[in-house]
Amino acid sequence: MNPVWIVDASTVTAFGDNLGQLWQGLMEGRTMVRPVQRFPVKGYHSNSAALIEDLVSSGNQSLIHTMVERVFEKSEKIPVDSYLITATAKSGIDNMEKLYKAGSADTRDILLSALPGIITQKFGLKREGINISAACASSTVALARAAGLIAAGMAESVAVCSLDFITEFVFSGFSALKVMSRGPSRPFDKERSGLSLGDGAVYILLMSSKRAKKENRSHLGSVIGWGIANDAAHITSPAKDGSGLILAVNKSLETAGIKHDSISAINAHGTGTVYNDLMELTAVNSIFRGRNVPVHSIKGAIGHTLGAAGGIEVAIGLKALEEQVIPPTTGFKHPEKGAAGLVSSKPKEISGNYLLTTNSGFGGINVALVLQRDTGV
Amino acid sequence: MKANVKGIGWVTSGGMGYGRNSDRFSMDYAILPRLTRAMVFEKPNRNFGRMDEYSRLGLAAVSQALKDAGLHEWNEKRNIGVIASTVFGCLHTDIEYYETVMPQDGILASPNLFAYTLPSSFLGEIALCYGLTGTSYIVNEQTHTGLDGLKIAMECIACQDAESMLAGVCDLGSPELLGMEERILPGAVFLVVEKIKEVEPTEYGQLTMDHNGDIRLNDKEVGDLKSLVQMCLYNLNAGK
Incomplete structure (x- = not known):
């Protein structure tokens, strides 16, 4: 098997637009789960989530475009010969809501294949990417597939990008299932009562060790x-x-x-x-x-x-x-x-x-x- | 990379069927049959009634494919996975669910419908129904050939992740409400592919995939999933 290196990683979360801010917030034991202002929560089981406060979409576009811009803002460009695997559970659903509420939205963004399409176009990638949808394990599956492709010698460079953001559609569903915590969630605590939702995006570039060394890339792990x-x-x-x-x-x-x-x-x-x-x-x-x-x-x-x-x-x-x-x-x-x-x-x-x-x-x-x-x- | 085609099952506008049952396969833009439990299962199935239409479609096609491959009966869970391609996924269910959210500030949001607002939910139903514990997920391809799932399934077999995999497509078609221009053949078609154990190919043929991801059946180029099924069925009938 060819060794699989991770050579770049960036995140966008409620803590901020870089991995350093996320790490610091986690190490301090802080929570970003706060009362939700993005949509009405009066009828739901919870009123809080860890949302990115200044996350806004442009015109008829989905928030996907904003998240993609932000997660790649401080990263190097994806090599154009890379495989692209994206992963999302429900991104683009904001435009279905918009269609109902405002009467117009770019319906192309609603399809799950919108995410790889947007990134392929942004970086001028040579081949079309795919999106993987595997519920809350989507990006983990994407990384497993990326690693498998490189290990088997079928790819030298694979870019994985994943994002999801919280809309009323998603929030109401978890509320209806009665699996949401009223306050910030408390994993592994005996008094835990459910989950809290949050916005997040991540970009990870994987390469064969041979290619990474040739390009003098960082070896993050x-x-x-x-x-x-x-x-x-x-x-x-x-x-x-x-x-x-x-x-x-x-x-x-x-x-x-x-x-x-x-x-x-x-x-x-x-x-x-x-x-x-x-x-x-x-x-x-x-x-x-x-x-x-x-x-x-x-x-x-x-x-x-x-x-x-x-x-x-x-x-x-x-x-x-x-x-x-x-x-x-x-x-x-x-x-x-x-x-x-x-x-x-x-x-x-x-x-x-x-x-x-x-x-x-x-x-x-x-x-x-x-x-x-x-x-x- | 090589694999044998062991079974084929489908639900299309032409009806439901599987290869060795001599059912006729056709796939066009006409309306899909309305599936009932009795059409898919001989015995009662407690989950079928609560499933959304998209899940029923996928489960029914997989049931046919497993029947064709002689794998529909089981006693112990099996390391078989399902990789399915879809364009619209569960968008019809998303719309249906969201219409329960809008009135009365979401108080009436349906938990049962929400459980099916993931395109991968039906893979869980398949796993549960047939005891399949292998690698299973959904791919949304941009090319719309329906072959990406099959390619991944063949990789899973090549990497010894599993000896048998299901791969195919599942789509109800474009929801009218969204006014999308994309035209995708509605229906679900699944193949059972397996590791090559014998020198002779199965009646359907042997798949190969080269380094560029191009698929061939018995050395003949394959353009999309629909034509692959037609080629397999031709081989089956030619061998009779």
């Missing part, structure tokens, strides 16, 4: 393992025994060629819903068999950014490996059964080269990635 599996248990609830997640993690460790005891930390999906967090703790405790591997979630701080969540968490995972510390789990106070000794409300030092990051979503999907830090070898 590597993707060495990936695994995808379905629970085959329920449409909106996770498998209680964590069987799908366990399968995905085992696949990722197998691809990576490492044992579970090499993993130094886990970036969990950690939505703050009762069933998701319980399922994840069951899976983690089953895989790591009593070993207290540090686990954290960033969703109490920036909300659940849906399809973009996994990509943002990979960017944070690389930073954690570099700094050898994982951020606190914002909102976590009293451990759920099985979380004691694993999850912390304070930053936790780690020691090692490998971090596991996982996401799960509606439809029973589970994805796991193994990241390796740049050891200078």
